Amino acid sequence: MLGLLIILVISWALLRFVEKKNIDVLGVILYPKRLTQFILGFIFIVLVTLVNIGVETFVLKVEWELQSTFNYKLFFGAVVYHLKSALTEDLVFRGALLYILIHKLGAKWAILISALFFGVYHVFSYGMIGDRWIAVVYVILVTGFTGYVWAYTFYKTKSIMMGLGFHLGVNLMNACFFESQPYGEIFFQKVSSIDINDWNWLFFNLFKGLFPSLATLVCLKLLLKSKLYSKIEKK
Numbered sequence: 001m002l003g004l005l006i007i008l009v010i011s012w013a014l015l016r017f018v019e020k021k022n023i024d025v026l027g028v029i030l031y032p033k034r035l036t037q038f039i040l041g042f043i044f045i046v047l048v049t050l051v052n053i054g055v056e057t058f059v060l061k062v063e064w065e066l067q068s069t070f071n072y073k074l075f076f077g078a079v080v081y082h083l084k085s086a087l088t089e090d091l092v093f094r095g096a097l098l099y100i101l102i103h104k105l106g107a108k109w110a111i112l113i114s115a116l117f118f119g120v121y122h123v124f125s126y127g128m129i130g131d132r133w134i135a136v137v138y139v140i141l142v143t144g145f146t147g148y149v150w151a152y153t154f155y156k157t158k159s160i161m162m163g164l165g166f167h168l169g170v171n172l173m174n175a176c177f178f179e180s181q182p183y184g185e186i187f188f189q190k191v192s193s194i195d196i197n198d199w200n201w202l203f204f205n206l207f208k209g210l211f212p213s214l215a216t217l218v219c220l221k222l223l224l225k226s227k228l229y230s231k232i233e234k235k
Contacts (some may be wrong), residue, residue, distance in 0.1 A: 003042035004088050009117045011096035018100055021208055026095050034161040036232050041118020041153075041165025044219065049173040054210075059204055060193040064177070078175050079168075086167035093147060094116045094154045094163055105154050114151040119144025142209035149213045149220070156224055166216060 008023070015021045018185060020058050027034050101110035119140035123129065128136055152162040157163075174180065176187040196204060223229050 001084070004084060004091075005234055007088060007091045007095075011091055014096040014100060019103060020201045021099075021141035023096075025099060025158075026091075027154075027157070027161055028091075033232055034159050036161055037162040038165040040223075040232075041162035042169040043165075045166045045212065045216065046173055048215050049170050051215075052208060052212055053173075053177055056204075056208060063068075063191040064188040065191045067185070067189065070188070074183065075186055078186055081183060082171040082175065083168055086164055086171060089118075089121075090150070090160045090164050091165060092152050093121070094160055096153055096207040098154060102155060104180065111148060111151040111155060115148035116140075118147025118151075138205070138209070142213075142223060145210060146213045149217045152217070153220055156220070162220075170212060 005199055011026065012023045015023055015025060019025075029039075030038075045105050054139055057064070098114045101113060104110075105113075119142075126139060127138060150166055153163045153166070154160055175183045175185075177185065178183055178190070195225040
């Protein structure tokens with residue numbers, strides 16, 4: 001929590017002294033419009049993630065086992081943990097620095113720079129230094145494209161809230177099905193699956209990694225042109 005507070009203070013200082021702006025230009029205050037953006041982002045990415053898990057279940061013939069008991073404390077802990085984690089990363093990669101870069105370099109370059117740094121950051125956060133270059137490139141490509149879509153979302157919605165909904169939703173849903181630290185397999189545990197090799201493995205992992213962000217980008221563009229989004233903007 002202290003780290004998050006420090007990032008907020010640094011963000012305020014950067015915006016105040018570099019751009020002469022208030023921190024609310026990041027859309028961090030939960031006005032009704034911002035809350036609606038967050039909820040839409042969360043619900044959408046939960047559905048997309050479930051589709052992705054469904055495809056994995058079909059392709060790899062995964063058998064899942066439902067956890068015998070529902071641990072409310074564990075689930076609440078996961079929500080809090082992933083919310084803090086997502087908010088921290090979003091403030092760093094899609095907060096004050098991105099806002100300043102957009103005004104200094106233009107949206108195109110700012111979003112690309114943000115995406116690249118987000119991808120490289122995950123190489124370190126996943127502990128992949130020294131791994132095979134193919135695995136490193138894959139992580140940079142997948143997480144970088146995700147960072148691109150979320151940075152584009154910030155630019156178009158003028159708020160981190162919809163991107164935060166995306167970020168929280170995908171991390172939380174994956175924690176419900178897959179192993180991760182400190183929270184994982186909250187609802188289901190993978191019992192068995194088949195192995196696939198060579199090109200099938202490559203195509204499957206590219207789909208699994210890129211599909212959520214590609215679907216998000218397409219649907220976001222459609223949403224921004226819709227009457228629904230016009231109503232949200234008027235709130």
